[in-house]
Amino acid sequence: MPTSSRNGGIPTPLAISTSELRKAYGDKVVLDGIDLRIPAGSVFALLGPNGAGKTTAVKILSTLISADGGQAQVAGHDVATAPDGVRAAIGVTGQFSAVDGLITGEENMLLMADLHHLSKREGRRVTAELLERFDLTDAAKKPAQSYSGGMKRRLDIAMTLVGSPRIIFLDEPTTGLDPRSRSNMWGIIRELVADGVTVFLTTQYLDEADELADRIAVLNDGRIAAEGTAEELKRLIPGGHIRLRFADPGAYQRAADALREVTRDDEALTLQLPSDGSQRELRSILDWLDSAGIEADELTVHTPDLDDVFFALTGPAVPNQSKETAR
Numbered sequence: 001m002p003t004s005s006r007n008g009g010i011p012t013p014l015a016i017s018t019s020e021l022r023k024a025y026g027d028k029v030v031l032d033g034i035d036l037r038i039p040a041g042s043v044f045a046l047l048g049p050n051g052a053g054k055t056t057a058v059k060i061l062s063t064l065i066s067a068d069g070g071q072a073q074v075a076g077h078d079v080a081t082a083p084d085g086v087r088a089a090i091g092v093t094g095q096f097s098a099v100d101g102l103i104t105g106e107e108n109m110l111l112m113a114d115l116h117h118l119s120k121r122e123g124r125r126v127t128a129e130l131l132e133r134f135d136l137t138d139a140a141k142k143p144a145q146s147y148s149g150g151m152k153r154r155l156d157i158a159m160t161l162v163g164s165p166r167i168i169f170l171d172e173p174t175t176g177l178d179p180r181s182r183s184n185m186w187g188i189i190r191e192l193v194a195d196g197v198t199v200f201l202t203t204q205y206l207d208e209a210d211e212l213a214d215r216i217a218v219l220n221d222g223r224i225a226a227e228g229t230a231e232e233l234k235r236l237i238p239g240g241h242i243r244l245r246f247a248d249p250g251a252y253q254r255a256a257d258a259l260r261e262v263t264r265d266d267e268a269l270t271l272q273l274p275s276d277g278s279q280r281e282l283r284s285i286l287d288w289l290d291s292a293g294i295e296a297d298e299l300t301v302h303t304p305d306l307d308d309v310f311f312a313l314t315g316p317a318v319p320n321q322s323k324e325t326a327r
């Protein structure tokens, strides 16, 4: 298995590595040379807007479809030449869930145990243990189609774990879940990692990547636009800013004329100034506004987060008001 030299110089085996991975559908290039190195036992998040190619990457790495070019190794096996070795080491859950709604949760689990050639007795033992672990014992005898979204996802992961995979692909595991179910799912993912499983996660939720992932790659236009820890990615983009909003066009104009390094939005009557968000800087701006006799109607402080990284790397900058702190 290839290794990574992270971890203070001690080589860490790579669970997944790709080199120049390419995939197109007709004229549409979806993956345009993707290089990934994912150490075993870590959580990796592939982040990208709708249609960026996240599911395509998961499908190639889990041997559901083949790449047009490049190479990929999963658990030490080449996805093109040794797909059986890859399949024996991985579990996949997500948008193409294996849950059959017409049979009960327990029957779904037992079917999975059969597929993995467990004995009847071992299958029943593993099923009971996993249903218990994922809080599905009470619902075990009910048809899976009667489960809530969160229960179905939990069943899906429980079914994946029947085969004791060392690498799990979770394709948008919390899309459509309510906050409590999302938080439960995060807990489950953390437990998997504590057991030494490698998790390859795709998500559109930046907070999810921030919360769970050791490393994050942002996929855009078929390429990895940036890769690193959440902190490294946040350092890639310019720092925070202070935004001043005016109701009075005259006050707006005077402030805009006097302030340097300011970004104007003449329609919204707002000005944006680069800032580290410190108390000292905030005070000097307030002092300056006071001494110039200018009153802003609203002042908000914005510190960079993964949303900024995402917007900066995947499209035109869109300020995220919800993360701002009104003063």
Ligand SMILES: Nc1ncnc2c1ncn2[C@@H]1O[C@H](COP(=O)(O)OP(=O)(O)OP(=O)(O)O)[C@@H](O)[C@H]1O
Pocket: 025, 030, 048, 049, 050, 051, 052, 053, 054, 055, 056, 057, 204
């Ligand atoms: N079988 C297919 N035939 C043709 N085009 C496809 C096929 N599968 C995917 N695509 C296209 O490839 C692009 C990437 O799709 P993919 O599902 O990998 O994106 P994604 O990042 O997972 O998106 P989402 O977040 O919406 O699930 C999209 O433009 C999609 O329409």
